[in-house]
Amino acid sequence: MIHFLPEPKHTCYSGAFIKSINGFTADKIFSRRIIHSAELCCTPGKKGLMLVLEHNPALARNDEYRLEFSSSRVKIISAGEHGAYYAIMTLRQLLESDGIPAEGYIEDWADLEMRILHLDLKRVGWNFEYLMNLPRRIASMKINYLLVEYEDKIKFDFCKIIPAASAFSKDQIRAFAAEAEAHCLEIIPLVQCLGHWEYILKHQKYAGLREYPEDVSMGCPLKPDTFQLFKSMAGEVLELHPNSRFFHIGADETTLLGTCSACSDFKTENSISRLYSDYVNKVFDYIQKENSKTALFWGDMLLHYPEMAEQFLRSAIVVDWSYNPENLREEKIRFRPIRKGALIDVNTYLQEAPPELRKDFDSCVNADAKTGTFDSLPYGGWFAKKGFKVLGASLIRRVFNVLTHAENAVQKNFTG
Incomplete structure (x- = not known):
């Protein structure tokens, strides 16, 4: 057989x-x-x-x-x-x-326009020969995009202390990109614009950019050098991928927003959502207007502050990551707008979600009090309702999570 x-x-x-x-x-x-x-x-x-x-x-x-x-x-x-x-x-x-x-x-033929594998190069050293063999193996499964999170695995010209000892030369990255293209794979580079900056902010040279002095995970969005640092990294990565039409800016899990004194004052005078959206919109402008790429970003922060959706460019593509659901209907979901994303059941949603929030989310959550189940992946529908193109993002080592995301994306006509 x-x-x-x-x-x-x-x-x-x-x-x-x-x-x-x-x-x-x-x-x-x-x-x-x-x-x-x-x-x-x-x-x-x-x-x-x-x-x-x-x-x-x-x-x-x-x-x-x-x-x-x-x-x-x-x-x-x-x-x-x-x-x-x-x-x-x-x-x-x-x-x-x-x-x-x-x-x-x-x-x-494919049901989804974009079929993406996320290749995260952080933490471990990668063998270049192994990396060069990946495009052929990945493309054989009809995957057509490779999302590459480089982090500290590129030997940047602008800074010698950020790259890891196992970082690849620019010639190696160009060779890898050419190999991907030879197998009908388009690389989507990912450079985090604000959070997940442990590999940068651990260095004393950049300690002044930290949102919180004792934490190396996130930069301060109000300090001009934070944006300039992102541009320096992204600019060199963009040069290595001239044929890529997309660029992922990360922008997830920036949970320290509003911690430093300047950001705290801004939050008080304006809002925490404005603090985030002002910075991310600058990043969007750099990627989309200055470099003519379509920006992708992780969507979790929009769920923490739903009002922020109205402040974002609709031409950016939101990536809805959710690693728990293994069926399209489930009894508990992580609902980020309340209880900070803890698992909740239908009764908790119906009782605790404020009326305005329910007005916005009810048609996406589809809570059924009789069966005690929801749509397990409601956020993509909400992003689409707000006018964004949507990509679902699953956890590759959980097969049923991957299958659930794929089925959900096809049913809801997502981009991928």
């Missing part, structure tokens, strides 16, 4: 299985990376099938493909580069399993 990853939309095949391809032809429109991928499927001089790559712009989606099997050839039909590449990946799975069937077809 043949096991595909992921499972194609439609399969219909029968007959004997043929274990090799001995040559191929391709329409001229296909790029070198597709030709090279096709070459890797071939065993010249060995009896086998002819592989034919045919471009058909009538197919609706860039990632859609059709594999057609006969006793003498296998034909790939696709409208775009990604469809052709994914067809070749499916073909390789066949060759590594029972072989290519003598007749029939396989059709497939």
Whole structure:
């Protein structure tokens, strides 16, 4: 039995299985990376099938493909580069399993526009050879974006103390980006703009930027050098990824907001949500207006301060991370606007959520007092209701959390 990853939309095949391809032809429109991928499927001089790559712009989606099997050839039909590449990946799975069937077809396309793997380089040292092998493995599963959180793993020019001893050179990062592109993977760089700065603020040189003197996790949003530091890091990373259309600014878990004296005064005179949104909007402007990239950001702080949603640029994409749900309906959820994100049940929500909050969230939470269940991932719907494009974010080591996020994203028509 043949096991595909992921499972194609439609399969219909029968007959004997043929274990090799001995040559191929391709329409001229296909790029070198597709030709090279096709070459890797071939065993010249060995009896086998002819592989034919045919471009058909009538197919609706860039990632859609059709594999057609006969006793003498296998034909790939696709409208775009990604469809052709994914067809070749499916073909390789066949060759590594029972072989290519003598007749029939396989059709497939993606339900989600963006299928992203988060590669977090923090904390440990990474072997460069291992890193270079990842794009091929990741793309074989039809993932089309790689979110790379570099943190201290780039040898920055502007500062020599931030990079870790195991940091990669810029030439290595360029080689990695080129390898990803060769496998139809687009890298989305991630550079945190305010929080999760332990790797920076632990250094005495940057201690003056801390929001709280004894804590190295977060910078002060009111100090000009905080924003300048982010720009210095992001600027060098942007130069390494000229073909990337997206840039993730992090911006999550900035729970020390309003701690330093200047921020405390600002919070009193204005609001804590304004303190956060003023800074993050500056970051958005730098990424989107000055560098013409689409910004992504983690959405948890909007849930702590829902009024802030009205102050944010709608062209940025919000990433809704939630690592607990393993079913679309559950008896308890983490509801960040009350009890600071502790698990709550339906009765707690109905009794403790203020009327204005319920007016905003009821249609997303869908609390059912009879069954005692909610929608387990309500926030994405709320972000979409506020006018944002939405990406769901799961915990990769929890398979059912990944599957629940994927099903939820498809049902609610999220971007990915």
